[in-house]
Amino acid sequence: MTDNSLKPFFSPKGVVIIGASTEPAKLGYVMARNLLRSGYTGAMHYVNPKGGTLFNRPLHKTVKQVPNPVDLAVILVPAPVVPDTLKECAAHGIKAAIIATGGFREAGSEGAALEDECLKIAHKHGMRLIGPNCIGLLDTHLPVDTTFLPPPPPAPGEVAFLSHSGAICAALTDWMRGQGMGLSRLVSLGNQVDVTETDLLTLTAADPHTRAIILYIEAIRDGQRFMAEAQKASLEKPIVALKVGRSAAGRKAAASHTGALAGTESAYDAAFRKAGILRADNTEEAFHWARALAWCPLPKGRRVAILTNAGGPGVTAADALETNGLELAALSEATIEGMRAVLPPFASLLNPVDILASAPPDAYATCLRLLLDDSGVDSAMVIVPPPPAFSAGAVAKAIIPVIQASDKPVIVVPMGDRLVQESIEFLRANQIVDYRFAERAVSALGILARRAETLAVLKERPEKSPTIKITRAEKALSKCESGTFVDQDTASELMKAAGIHTAESLLAKNANQAVTIAEQLDYPVAMKIASMDISHKSDVGGVALNLDSSAAVQVAFQNMTARIKHARPDAKIDGVTLQHMLPPGQEVIVGVVRDPQFGPLVMFGSGGVEVEGLKDVAFALTPLSRREAEEMLDSTWAGKKLAGYRNIVAADREAVVDALLRLASLAEALPRISEIEINPLRALPPGKGAWAVDVRIKL
């Protein structure tokens, strides 16, 4: 959403700092100075009720006195005064404000009430708010700086940083400077009373100076809107997310395996994947990735050439390739012969190419050019431990034009500190990515490959979901109470509406009825206890299989009901359900649980009673594409073995994919459904379909 109401934040005609201070120890002084020093070319105004001057400018006593133009207010007055200040701003025609002040929602209920009041005022006057309790924002290209970050300011660069945490901004901008990383834009979002990370995504993706975006996320409030905006923004610029609060997330209380296994983090993982967002494991990784994404072209594939002057680091790099899902490129004969002509006899010409410690800068350049010209190479890394006879700086100088002339990504690893300082400076001045260790370089090449693949997927046209009979499903649900499990008949009816094969399951209230039904279904049959109160039937002896005669059915009925009355005297027993036994096949679990933020989350994996122990499961959010369903299969052992393994007969993989797609559509169409679990779904041999054997649906 390109929202004009947010425009004053990033291209203000005039900025007023309300709470500017003449005392150097105060944040209001730092903020006033930062804005002045930022080189901001619009109108700059300061307000302080005491009046006076600051940096040779007047300190206006009230907002009213501030001359036009002014369309952005930065507020740093005590929290209780903020609502009135906002009203003054509104009266003065200011439509955008950053509330830097703390002491709102984070400080308890009084603060929360103040915050609500601010929002009401903003809504009334059509005003947008960033904060409260934030550092503010800066843009190094406009330029403008409304923060109270300690000097020096961040260097201009290509990475935008949108952060839920304000406290880390000073630390991270300081650290980035030390790493030679620049920023295009920094926004500290604070309590997000109004503007959230989602509001800023499209806007930041459209910023011509920004080439990669880092999101530091504590929690997302409106998952559906976030997904919509993030998918659009990802098409424009790569987004790296750092999501904290994993451990605190915990597991939701859940009645199904799917629910127990899903948890909040699986939903975030699935959401980021679907939106094309690259999730980093830790802070350093996020920033290192972002620089590579901002500076490097994208590779066409995962085949990497490694150029080094020493064996050890080459092997380390090759090890890391495997861990990151990249491969050593197989070099062409021409490449090898070309290198042989310039290298000493003991150089290793196979990838990793080891040109030996004696190699001059020229040899690095020639070999790198040959490697990049090889059509079997998608990306390259150059490892430069300090060469004994040359300077690392000379090597950097020699390879920079080669890297700039190529449309393939190249990452350079000058290893060391002082001995490689000059080379690092040369590289950074030319926007070429450097790391101290091969492992980081490989991780960056991996993320470039992933970004290229993600972008291709994002550009695919959405496919049509399988048709399901929504009216029929809604009708079946209409008689069910919310908060409960639906009965077996309704569950079967919902499966039919979704087009998922299900063995007909009929209820018998007594032993004789069970025999009659079994004969109608045809032997052998399976018998399951019918009780809304019993979730895991096999745990209490509530399942009997392969009953092949009327006698067997009668005995099973008596034993089962007796056993369960004993084990679960509290449970209301409706009788037993009977199903014709399906032919053998591979059994998997498929399920859906509705995530409060991101909507239906589909699960696939190894089922049975061991599902929670084995954890061989994968998740994806709806709407589910065929590709996503197939990726779920590919990432689990349960899915891989559908193709057959040893004496395990292959199963109908297509039918499993279809069932996943239909399940996803059913959950999307019927928001009343909170969880569905088919455990097992039995996949018969190829072409024979997949059958839901046991279905549980919770509203």
Next chain:
Amino acid sequence: MTDNSLKPFFSPKGVVIIGASTEPAKLGYVMARNLLRSGYTGAMHYVNPKGGTLFNRPLHKTVKQVPNPVDLAVILVPAPVVPDTLKECAAHGIKAAIIATGGFREAGSEGAALEDECLKIAHKHGMRLIGPNCIGLLDTHLPVDTTFLPPPPPAPGEVAFLSHSGAICAALTDWMRGQGMGLSRLVSLGNQVDVTETDLLTLTAADPHTRAIILYIEAIRDGQRFMAEAQKASLEKPIVALKVGRSAAGRKAAASHTGALAGTESAYDAAFRKAGILRADNTEEAFHWARALAWCPLPKGRRVAILTNAGGPGVTAADALETNGLELAALSEATIEGMRAVLPPFASLLNPVDILASAPPDAYATCLRLLLDDSGVDSAMVIVPPPPAFSAGAVAKAIIPVIQASDKPVIVVPMGDRLVQESIEFLRANQIVDYRFAERAVSALGILARRAETLAVLKERPEKSPTIKITRAEKALSKCESGTFVDQDTASELMKAAGIHTAESLLAKNANQAVTIAEQLDYPVAMKIASMDISHKSDVGGVALNLDSSAAVQVAFQNMTARIKHARPDAKIDGVTLQHMLPPGQEVIVGVVRDPQFGPLVMFGSGGVEVEGLKDVAFALTPLSRREAEEMLDSTWAGKKLAGYRNIVAADREAVVDALLRLASLAEALPRISEIEINPLRALPPGKGAWAVDVRIKL
């Protein structure tokens, strides 16, 4: 092995550099200068056939002219001249030499021949050699420096670095300097014609200046000796290993699941674990761990207190704790009340403790003292994003005495670069570990906890292995050919000798014999094809279960033999084996494969045909302790569910542990056995034992 022959390397009375040069561009010049500048207090001599002087010292024309004392030669003459140079050294009474020169084994067969000649000369004269093709060694405390590393030299410190790679030494010592890390000792081992990493372990562990050792390993030549030395050295000093060449290792061609799953890396993992060596995933981690191990006391447990002035990094740290197997300490009431007294009202007193951005250095110090005094806290980390109103340096100054007064490890995380530079310098000057990011600090606290646990295990007295009947086993093996699988009878006999229950398995050559045997064993029986040529019997329909009548046995015999003659016309079929069907239980796989370096490697995990797909397996080297066997169970789902899970009945876990121990003893006692695989081992309910159902043994 404290070997006096290695003494001259680390406490030489006099050093001679053979190949010292007056040309500043030559390594022989750098080496001569490094030795001079190192502050070495023994006799220093230079040799160069051209004569002259260097640094105001004579350049002797031959080794013979070098005055005594001289007991260490550093050789940097061209490779072809090295053997004669060694002879001159020997003639002059020098018993230790570092051959820095390259052009030996790494350069082809001629070089290899030269290298062999050097070793012969050394053996003949009782001389020890480091190298060839190495950087040399240095000791910052002795001090001595025989390397040609570019200046400045490493700072004195507490970490020893023993490296198979010479090329990374310049890069890493330079990098360490930038990180404020010192070295006690550096040895580049080169081609290891004589002295290996194993020779130096005990010696380095005994060095009073060394508090942690880093091993950079490409491959270990004598696994058994390495294990013996490493276990001893680990008791003295923590050892961190960086093992490269993971991807190249590949999988050995193997006839069993155990062999296919084991691979070289599992053996290295198991070897490091058994020797108490801490294996790092990457170079940075290895060095960061080593500094923490060198500078911090060890914690008593895994409960961590986090002290921060900002929420975000606290949450990041808490997330990382979970990933690293650490826990947030639960703070005592007294600790919380103590902190409440000094902190503002909105501070978060629960762990992570957030003392807010306004907190003065004193508050950091007081809270840290309270946290360290809490008996529920085993270690602590202090996160210091630049405080807005104070300097990070002032915070460091305030907490340093608190950290020094405690016997619990504390790691400090000053976040940023310039803004925290002063704090970093204070901390390092006081040997307190600092990182820029919480994630690294948690990783270091994790390794400290692991070191403490490892040390406790290393100190345990070795227990008695289960008694097995070695003579009986040897007798059974005596008639078997090497390189083949033993027949079923022998396999059963070996199981009996080891004391592992095995269902008696009898061979029937025709259908009638099968019926007779089945009646003798008692129905139901299982039938398996008997053929040395068929490894995976169930893959070809060579297994029939639950045969409960003579008719069933006859039909199964006819069908099975017909099927297999068709499927595997090349296989020689001896008949079928019959076994009484055991009662149901949990089935696991246990196996042993003999690693060429480290000896018998025991495997435990989820068995069946899916074993290679699920990869739910764990490995350990023999001799296997009960604790190690139990850890294998604890680290796999197959092992965990032996305790029972849902409607899976608990099984005889003790019997599985016992079978693992017996299997390990059998493999240790009989070196002819190359692989044993019991798949499945059926564990009956507790107290009922575990039975080997299918046993395959390869010689």
